[in-house]
Structure formats: structure tokens, C-alpha cells
Amino acid sequence: MRQQASIMHLDLDAFFAAVEQRDKPSLRGKPVIVGGIGLRGVVSTASYEARRFGVGSAMPMHEARRRCPHAAFLAGRFDAYRQASGVVMGLLAELSPLVEPLSLDEAFVDLAAGEQRPLDDESLRGLAAALRARVAEATGGLTASVGLGSSKFIAKVASELAKPDGVRLVAPGTEAETIADLPARAIPGVGPATMERLSRLGVTTIASLRELSLAELVRELGKAGGEHLHALAGAEDDRPVEPERETKSISVEDTFERDIADADVLAGIAERHARLVAQRLAGAGLFARTVTVKVRWPDFSSISRSRTLNGATDRPEVVARVAQSLLDGLDVGGGVRLLGVGVSGLVDVAQEPLFDLEATASGRVVEEAEAPVTRRPLAWLPGADVLHDEHGPGWIWGSGLGRVTVRFETAETGPGPVRTFAADDPALHLSR
DNA sequence: TCTGGGGTCCTAGGACCC
DNA sequence: TCTGGGGTCCTAGGACCC
Numbered sequence: 001m002r003q004q005a006s007i008m009h010l011d012l013d014a015f016f017a018a019v020e021q022r023d024k025p026s027l028r029g030k031p032v033i034v035g036g037i038g039l040r041g042v043v044s045t046a047s048y049e050a051r052r053f054g055v056g057s058a059m060p061m062h063e064a065r066r067r068c069p070h071a072a073f074l075a076g077r078f079d080a081y082r083q084a085s086g087v088v089m090g091l092l093a094e095l096s097p098l099v100e101p102l103s104l105d106e107a108f109v110d111l112a113a114g115e116q117r118p119l120d121d122e123s124l125r126g127l128a129a130a131l132r133a134r135v136a137e138a139t140g141g142l143t144a145s146v147g148l149g150s151s152k153f154i155a156k157v158a159s160e161l162a163k164p165d166g167v168r169l170v171a172p173g174t175e176a177e178t179i180a181d182l183p184a185r186a187i188p189g190v191g192p193a194t195m196e197r198l199s200r201l202g203v204t205t206i207a208s209l210r211e212l213s214l215a216e217l218v219r220e221l222g223k224a225g226g227e228h229l230h231a232l233a234g235a236e237d238d239r240p241v242e243p244e245r246e247t248k249s250i251s252v253e254d255t256f257e258r259d260i261a262d263a264d265v266l267a268g269i270a271e272r273h274a275r276l277v278a279q280r281l282a283g284a285g286l287f288a289r290t291v292t293v294k295v296r297w298p299d300f301s302s303i304s305r306s307r308t309l310n311g312a313t314d315r316p317e318v319v320a321r322v323a324q325s326l327l328d329g330l331d332v333g334g335g336v337r338l339l340g341v342g343v344s345g346l347v348d349v350a351q352e353p354l355f356d357l358e359a360t361a362s363g364r365v366v367e368e369a370e371a372p373v374t375r376r377p378l379a380w381l382p383g384a385d386v387l388h389d390e391h392g393p394g395w396i397w398g399s400g401l402g403r404v405t406v407r408f409e410t411a412e413t414g415p416g417p418v419r420t421f422a423a424d425d426p427a428l429h430l431s432r
Numbered sequence: 433t434c435t436g437g438g439g440t441c442c443t444a445g446g447a448c449c450c
Numbered sequence: 451t452c453t454g455g456g457g458t459c460c461t462a463g464g465a466c467c468c
Contacts (some may be wrong), residue, residue, distance in 0.1 A: 035436080036436055036437090038436095039433060040433080040434085040435075040436075041436065042435065042436050042437095043436095044436080044437095044468090045468095057468080058435080058436080058468095059435090060433085060434055060435055060436095061436095062433055062434075063434075063435090102467085102468070103438095103439095103467085103468045104468085105468080106468075188466085188467075189441095189465090189466065189467085190466090191465060191466050191467080192465090192466090193464085193465060193466085194465075194466085222442070222443065223442090223443090224441080224442055224443085225441095225442075225443095225465090245440095247439090248439080248440070248441095249438090249439070249440085250438090250439090251437085251438065251439080252437085252438090253436085253437060253438080254436095254437085255435095255436060255437085290460085290461095292461095300434090300435065302463090303462080303463080304461085304462065304463075305461085305462085306460085306461060306462080307460095307461090308459085308460065308461085338436090338437095340437090342438095342439095
């Protein structure tokens with residue numbers, strides 16, 4: 001453990017919802033919920049206004065609609081999120097070469113690896129304040145919460161304590177007392193299942209977790225989990241900030257609006273998924289040895305089937321063929337809720353296998369493989385950016401029954417007017 | 433009308449090898 | 451003549467995170 005609070009954790013507040021409010025002035029100050037819009041969607045991010053109604057991440061969308069029916073429900077615009085995220089990560093990179101992104105809206109920064117600067121508490125607080133101001137300025141007003149501590153764990157806890165829109169520095173030497181009264185569930189890695197086991201041992205807070213011996217924790221949670229938790233409970237954490245983590249797996253999966261029991265339909269979906277996976281593999285310059293198919297049944301239980309080849313491939317037809325043969329081994333007659341295809345065992349050189357299935361049908365399959373992967377036509381998803389030949393830029397408020405409702409406003413305009421068009425109005429286009 | 437999608441890490445058992 | 455002891459790879463499942 002280092003002697004300075006020189007590990008930073010930055011977390012953008014209600015990120016997806018905040019980007020929507022930035023770009024849609026009429027939604028500022030109002031409940032906004034971004035997530036899966038379909039029958040089986042879940043909430044990805046809720047704005048703070050929506051959280052007051054008890055809406056939170058991972059909540060089924062129908063439940064969110066019940067709790068906050070007047071919210072704006074949006075499908076999400078990942079290009080916009082990626083763009084804003086890139087700007088913020090760029091600002092972090094100016095602080096230190098050691099930046100570890102955890103997701104679009106979160107990252108660790110090791111400030112001790114940056115250029116020489118004082119790392120006393122006051123200087124670090126000043127650095128965080130300046131960073132937050134620059135984030136807001138560079139992103140059109142997004143707010144970030146920043147935690148500073150002597151380890152990743154403490155920095156992450158600190159940013160949580162700083163939320164929303166704040167800074168928190170946990171002074172070196174005060175780590176254990178700072179976390180003592182937090183619920184054990186606040187430790188990253190303690191989820192519902194682990195918390196349930198801990199509760200049965202009488203654990204509530206981190207202080208009470210500390211009363212369990214290492215042996216007890218290992219017995220209850222296994223070697224790795226037990227040792228990790230024992231260390232974190234005592235505020236011991238020497239994990240380094242790792243800027244480059246290599247990709248270990250790539251997958252595509254889809255939950256269907258309604259369960260699918262038709263093997264031919266599922267085969268077509270598996271093929272599409274396999275092509276997308278292979279496309280991303282090739283895009284990353286990687287090759288895979290193992291292909292996995294995942295199926296979720298109507299009762300929500302799921303299984304996976306995998307096969308490791310004796311070489312590595314990035315060829316869509318090979319991934320598709322292996323996925324198909326794995327799927328063939330399953331009885332889908334009772335219906336399938338979700339189908340996924342993934343690859344792992346990634347290497348950066350091809351070792352094309354002498355693949356026994358290849359010789360049999362390569363000609364036809366290769367032709368198919370060269371056809372570009374076609375994106376499904378985009379529906380008028382709520383929240384999507386559009387451009388109208390006459391009225392200019394706006395966003396989809398809602399659609400249905402052959403009509404589309406658009407609000408014409410941008411981050412710069414202030415709240416704008418709403419108009420409704422026919423869904424096939426030739427003057428209306430999706431942006432980008 | 434319950435429960436996304438993209439990941440990571442861990443465990444456990446069996447095969448296989450020296 | 452009761453049958454060691456590792457190590458690694460593979461498969462499957464589960465917990466967890468954002």
C-alpha cells in the first residue's frame with residue numbers, strides 16, 4: 001500500500017441519461033430512463049430524477065414504467081456515449097500514462113506514474129477539482145464524481161461516497177476506519193449470492209466482516225474469493241492500475257421478444273451471430289480457438305456448449321459451422337429465450353486448423369462468408385437522432401401505428417417543438 | 433409481461449501426460 | 451497388487467461488474 005492517495009477513480013454521473021439530457025434540452029430536470037425498450041428490456045441507466053421514483057439499473061423495464069410512467073424511455077445512442085467517453089478518457093490520459101478504463105463511464109488513474117507533481121492531499125484535491133471542471137467544459141456539462149485513495153478499492157469506494165458530482169479523498173491512514181461502517185455489499189465482488197452467505201454468518205458491515213477469520217472466509221467462499229475478501233475487508237489492496245488488458249473473449253447474444261422453438265430460425269440467428277463475432281475478431285486482428293454457444297431457456301436457466309479447435313481461426317464460416325454443430329446437440333423444441341455465440345482462447349496469429357468439416361462444404365460456405373454482414377434496418381427507436389429536410393435536427397419521441405413523433409431540438413437550441421410524421425415520410429432520416 | 437448484453441474471474445471434474 | 455503425484459488443458463456452470 002502506498003503512502004499517498006494517488007490512485008484516482010472517476011465515474012461519470014448517470015452517464016447515459018446525462019448525455020441524453022445534454023442533447024435533449026426538454027428532458028433536463030426530468031426523469032430519463034435509458035435501456036432495452038422491448039418487452040424484455042432492462043434499465044441501463046436512470047437519471048437522478050428517475051431514481052427518486054425507485055428506478056435503478058438492471059430493473060426490468062416494465063417495472064420502471066410502473067414506477068415512473070411519466071419518464072422519457074430511450075433506447076440509447078452508443079455512438080454519442082462512446083464519443084463523450086473518448087473525450088473524458090483523453091483528459092485522463094493527460095494526467096498519467098496509467099489509465100485503466102473499466103467501462104465507458106469509469107476509469108482508474110495512477111497519478112503517481114504521471115509527471116512529477118506533489119501528491120499530498122491538498123494538491124490531489126486541487127487536481128481532482130480541475131479535472132472535473134475540464135470534464136464539464138469538454139463534454140458540454142457532464143458531471144463526474146472522483147475518488148482518491150491509496151488503492152483501487154479505496155479510490156472506488158471514495159468515488160461512490162462522492163456521488164453525485166463531488167470529490168472525496170480518503171486520507172492515507174484512515175482507510176480502515178472510513179470503510180468500517182459501510183455495508184459489506186459495498187465491496188466490489190460481493191454480490192447478492194455472496195452477501196446471502198455472509199449474512200448467514202452474521203455479517204452486515206465491513207467491520208463485522210473483519211471479525212471472520214481468513215480460514216472461515218476461504219471455507220465459505222473458496223480460496224480466491226475468501227482471500228480477496230479478507231484482504232479488502234482489512235483495506236489491504238495492492239492491485240496495480242493496468243492500462244492495457246487484452247481481450248479474452250468476444251460474444252454476441254440476443255434475447256428474443258418471444259421464445260423461439262423453430263430450429264431453422266435459430267440456426268439462422270446463430271449464423272448471424274457467428275458472422276458478427278468473426279467480424280469483430282478480424283477487426284481486432286485476433287483469432288480464436290474455442291467457440292461457445294449459449295442458450296437461455298424459457299425458465300431463465302441457461303447452458304453453454306463449447307468446442308476447442310486444434311488451430312485458431314477468424315473465419316466466419318468456421319465459427320458458424322462449429323456454433324451450428326454445438327446448437328444441433330441441443331433440444332430446442334421447448335423454446336429458447338436467448339441465443340448467444342462467443343469465441344475465446346484468443347491469439348494474434350492464425351493457426352488455421354486442418355478442420356475436418358471444411359473440406360466438405362468450403363466452396364459454398366466461402367461465398368456466403370464474403371457477403372457483407374447486413375445490419376437489420378433500424379426502427380424508429382425512441383431517443384435516436386434524426387434529420388428532417390425541412391425542420392432540421394431532432395430526436396425520436398415515439399413511434400407506432402405508422403407514425404413517428406419528433407422533437408426538434410439539440411444541445412444548443414433549448415427546448416424545441418414536437419411534430420408528427422408518417423413513418424415512411426421521405427423527408428425524415430436517421431442521423432449517422 | 434419478471435429478469436439485457438458484453439465482459440471477467442473462479443471452481444470443479446475428467447482427460448491426459450510424465 | 452489397493453490403486454502416487456503433479457501439472458495442464460478442456461468443459462460447464464456460476465457469481466459478479468457496468
